[in-house]
Amino acid sequence: xxxxxxxxxxxxxxxxxxxxxxxxxxxxxxxxxxxxxxxxxxxxxxxxxxxxxxxxxxxxxxxxxxxxxxxxxxxxxxxxxxxxxxxxxxxxxxxxxxxxxxxxxxxxxxxxx
Amino acid sequence: xxxxxxxxxxxxxxxxxxxxxxxxxxxxxxxxxxxxxxxxxxxxxxxxxxxxxxxxxxxxxxxxxxxxxxxxxxxxxxxxxxxxxxxxxxxxxxxxxxxxxxxxxxxxxxxxxx
Numbered sequence: 114x115x116x117x118x119x120x121x122x123x124x125x126x127x128x129x130x131x132x133x134x135x136x137x138x139x140x141x142x143x144x145x146x147x148x149x150x151x152x153x154x155x156x157x158x159x160x161x162x163x164x165x166x167x168x169x170x171x172x173x174x175x176x177x178x179x180x181x182x183x184x185x186x187x188x189x190x191x192x193x194x195x196x197x198x199x200x201x202x203x204x205x206x207x208x209x210x211x212x213x214x215x216x217x218x219x220x221x222x223x224x225x226x
Numbered sequence: 227x228x229x230x231x232x233x234x235x236x237x238x239x240x241x242x243x244x245x246x247x248x249x250x251x252x253x254x255x256x257x258x259x260x261x262x263x264x265x266x267x268x269x270x271x272x273x274x275x276x277x278x279x280x281x282x283x284x285x286x287x288x289x290x291x292x293x294x295x296x297x298x299x300x301x302x303x304x305x306x307x308x309x310x311x312x313x314x315x316x317x318x319x320x321x322x323x324x325x326x327x328x329x330x331x332x333x334x335x336x337x338x339x340x
Contacts, residue, residue: 154333156228156230156316156317156332156333157316157329159328159329215271
């Protein structure tokens, strides 16, 4: 199973872009990179996912390196409400069904006024 | 609001009590999940149901008993719990093939076992 490595914490100024890195050097060819976040006292929230190409949605952009060994989640204009723990997850296989999400410790992003 | 609701939001129980956690999803999804999040560990998958059938039991002690009467409702029955079972219990749902699509999480039930 591919493991991910993220910094424990990061700070970002309100209105600036927040760039959250993730290393997943053992990712296999058919595994996706998922990003979730968890705001304090709430359940995790899906943000975005990708396989090879860069992805963008209304919440964020996901940049995956060509060798797929690392990725960066970009929040283009961070707000105070983006303060949360951000989880980078590589989908692993379990019992033949590729569905298990394994959450690590994530990165605590603090957006400062 | 994710479309997944959980009740109660907070629960305090003694080790001899029997209680149940409820989860309901209003999204028409076919799969539902129970996760445990404790202070000292990452989020842990407990059970998975797909079209009401249990597809995963991640070595969970028998004092936790899941029930899935239909694709929209999921219960977690609790009995003779231990203090170390105190945690945030999260329910999630997803649509389609397991793992293909994102999971939508409820707000969780904060459980304290005395």
